[in-house]
Amino acid sequence: MPNIREIAKRAGVGIATVSRYINNTGYVSEEVKLKIQKEIDESGYTPNALARAIFTKNSKTLGLMIPNITNPFFNQMATVIEEHANRFGYTLFLCNTEDNEEKEKEYLEVLKSHRVAGIIASRSMCKDEYLNIQIPVISFENHISSSILTISSDNYKGGKMAFNHLYERGCRNILHIKGPKTFDATEMRYQGFIDGAKEKNIEVHVIGFESDFQVKMLEENLNNIINIEKYDGIFVFNDIAAATVMKYLKEKGIRIPDDIQIIGFDNSFICELVHPSLTTIEQPIKDLGALAVEFLIDLINGEDIVIKNYLVETKLIQRESTFLSSEVMSQSLVD
Amino acid sequence: MPNIREIAKRAGVGIATVSRYINNTGYVSEEVKLKIQKEIDESGYTPNALARAIFTKNSKTLGLMIPNITNPFFNQMATVIEEHANRFGYTLFLCNTEDNEEKEKEYLEVLKSHRVAGIIASRSMCKDEYLNIQIPVISFENHISSSILTISSDNYKGGKMAFNHLYERGCRNILHIKGPKTFDATEMRYQGFIDGAKEKNIEVHVIGFESDFQVKMLEENLNNIINIEKYDGIFVFNDIAAATVMKYLKEKGIRIPDDIQIIGFDNSFICELVHPSLTTIEQPIKDLGALAVEFLIDLINGEDIVIKNYLVETKLIQRESTFLSSEVMSQSLVD
DNA sequence: CTGAAAGCGCTAACAC
DNA sequence: GTGTTAGCGCTTTCAG
Numbered sequence: 219m220p221n222i223r224e225i226a227k228r229a230g231v232g233i234a235t236v237s238r239y240i241n242n243t244g245y246v247s248e249e250v251k252l253k254i255q256k257e258i259d260e261s262g263y264t265p266n267a268l269a270r271a272i273f274t275k276n277s278k279t280l281g282l283m284i285p286n287i288t289n290p291f292f293n294q295m296a297t298v299i300e301e302h303a304n305r306f307g308y309t310l311f312l313c314n315t316e317d318n319e320e321k322e323k324e325y326l327e328v329l330k331s332h333r334v335a336g337i338i339a340s341r342s343m344c345k346d347e348y349l350n351i352q353i354p355v356i357s358f359e360n361h362i363s364s365s366i367l368t369i370s371s372d373n374y375k376g377g378k379m380a381f382n383h384l385y386e387r388g389c390r391n392i393l394h395i396k397g398p399k400t401f402d403a404t405e406m407r408y409q410g411f412i413d414g415a416k417e418k419n420i421e422v423h424v425i426g427f428e429s430d431f432q433v434k435m436l437e438e439n440l441n442n443i444i445n446i447e448k449y450d451g452i453f454v455f456n457d458i459a460a461a462t463v464m465k466y467l468k469e470k471g472i473r474i475p476d477d478i479q480i481i482g483f484d485n486s487f488i489c490e491l492v493h494p495s496l497t498t499i500e501q502p503i504k505d506l507g508a509l510a511v512e513f514l515i516d517l518i519n520g521e522d523i524v525i526k527n528y529l530v531e532t533k534l535i536q537r538e539s540t541f542l543s544s545e546v547m548s549q550s551l552v553d
Numbered sequence: 554m555p556n557i558r559e560i561a562k563r564a565g566v567g568i569a570t571v572s573r574y575i576n577n578t579g580y581v582s583e584e585v586k587l588k589i590q591k592e593i594d595e596s597g598y599t600p601n602a603l604a605r606a607i608f609t610k611n612s613k614t615l616g617l618m619i620p621n622i623t624n625p626f627f628n629q630m631a632t633v634i635e636e637h638a639n640r641f642g643y644t645l646f647l648c649n650t651e652d653n654e655e656k657e658k659e660y661l662e663v664l665k666s667h668r669v670a671g672i673i674a675s676r677s678m679c680k681d682e683y684l685n686i687q688i689p690v691i692s693f694e695n696h697i698s699s700s701i702l703t704i705s706s707d708n709y710k711g712g713k714m715a716f717n718h719l720y721e722r723g724c725r726n727i728l729h730i731k732g733p734k735t736f737d738a739t740e741m742r743y744q745g746f747i748d749g750a751k752e753k754n755i756e757v758h759v760i761g762f763e764s765d766f767q768v769k770m771l772e773e774n775l776n777n778i779i780n781i782e783k784y785d786g787i788f789v790f791n792d793i794a795a796a797t798v799m800k801y802l803k804e805k806g807i808r809i810p811d812d813i814q815i816i817g818f819d820n821s822f823i824c825e826l827v828h829p830s831l832t833t834i835e836q837p838i839k840d841l842g843a844l845a846v847e848f849l850i851d852l853i854n855g856e857d858i859v860i861k862n863y864l865v866e867t868k869l870i871q872r873e874s875t876f877l878s879s880e881v882m883s884q885s886l887v888d
Numbered sequence: 889c890t891g892a893a894a895g896c897g898c899t900a901a902c903a904c
Numbered sequence: 905g906t907g908t909t910a911g912c913g914c915t916t917t918c919a920g
Contacts, residue, residue: 219665219687221913232891237915244916245889262685267666268603268612269913272896277603279667282647287628287635296622300649309663312617312647314635328644330554331602332614350597352554461826468828491796492827493803556897567907572899579900580905604897607912 281329283339290486298507319343336514354517360402376499376532377410380453389451397455404455457482479540494538616664618674625821633842654678689852695737711834711867712745715788724786732790739790792817814875829873
């Protein structure tokens, strides 16, 4: 791959002229333009973004720091973020932290060394490392520090919504299967759920679950609930875990929604794939991703962002795992 | 963020000494080492990987070009690839092509400009663009060109395995729901399936499906199969599509595996999530990903790789959607 | 309109 | 052991 000097020489012009032509900055005569383009085409020249970045102090790259690209929520976020970043001319470094502090720290160093223009992070395990970072950072789902804008869906309201939905569908013996304590998002869902129950003076049960997306462990947990059949409604912290619960119930011969109604969180593709389809609280992933990128680009461009917490509304998506409206009619007669 | 000159000045040493210290190349006295480290710590200095790359001609970055990080197969691959790349000190650019030729071409330019050390690509829509590329490339799943090593699981054998399994489980009226024509992988599964059927002198039916991972479209297709209940076994090109088929069947009151047995492909987490759990052909994703990275690193390091096609064995994972062994016993008496 | 030259941050000869 | 210097490929003044 030739460099700009080579192109300049071949085209018989100065190096600055080639630069001006490539970047469309300053005047270049039509005639010269053609000559340069010809040399570029023939040699397969592509400007070196690294050299450019060194000078312009903008690498046009972003770091995406997430626990696990295998998780539907994060891979959907990644898709939206990638698409938007692209629109602004930015390319993404993929950093899977595996919720591992060491790995995240290392990645943070790598991103710094590659001089990424900004970082979008979620569920940090080394929040202190972000305190004196000189790179613009946006966080989603989890709070990192008071100086970093966090974008998330309104998990609290979502949790309350979940409770209220089960309540309205006639459930009075409700269980919440709650996510790991270290995740702000699932913690908020739990809070919203609890508060919803208090408002209706309903006593609810909660069991915790200590790691993300590990179906096996969830199954073990479920076996510890001796009388799961005594509940008539379950709110699970996310869709995949909810699907696992559904499977467990089906295997015990418990009918959904007839015996137990169930509601998840996220509105991932899983909801439509399971039978019966899963009622859930939708997180507006497209909005979350778009906002994250737009705020980050603003920060990169030196704009001041005063807001430190940005909540996006969630939405109930009703499906078969809680009674559909037609069935609710007849059910309410019984109630 | 200071630069190396700044650190050198503050530590009262030469710039080359700092470089030597950082890169552990050449001698530096203990005393000076301490002074330099102190300045690095105090200033939060991180070496500029961009500048370094310009000189060393190795950016220590790789491009991962895949259709869609939302697809479980690709996000699992991405996870393995990321992990291995990391082990060799490489960081990944995430490039979702969406199976879109324009997007892939643009990304190829971006990757070139960022001087990635290598590219791992799958399911390219612009194979010609790879012909004269000056960057090491490894492809997985799909063939790009005769000069590019393709790593994939043995989809042909996998397809045959799927047929044979259904056959052994007693199915004689078998349907294959086949993936898009443009995907080498699903095409090979189809071929293996067909050939397996020929060997047993069984006539099979095949319906095609023209886009990836679009559950809605699959459902529309299914409605066109008037008599799906006449089949007793179905092989679907991947697990998600298979799960969709299962759901469709359940809604029609067809029992799995009693009325129709079903087998998928990939062994993604979906298999364990659906009820009954889904029998499938496992792709050894960990091996595929590890191999892809290792071969790519070899290429980057200038090694010659003569092999142009590397197949990894698939494996049958039997679950409830085809009879489990105990049930097979009694079933074979009937047969 | 165009080119020479300085400088971005780094590495590696090459002297001392 | 260490510092000076050239040069990696680029952009951008600043003359002409």
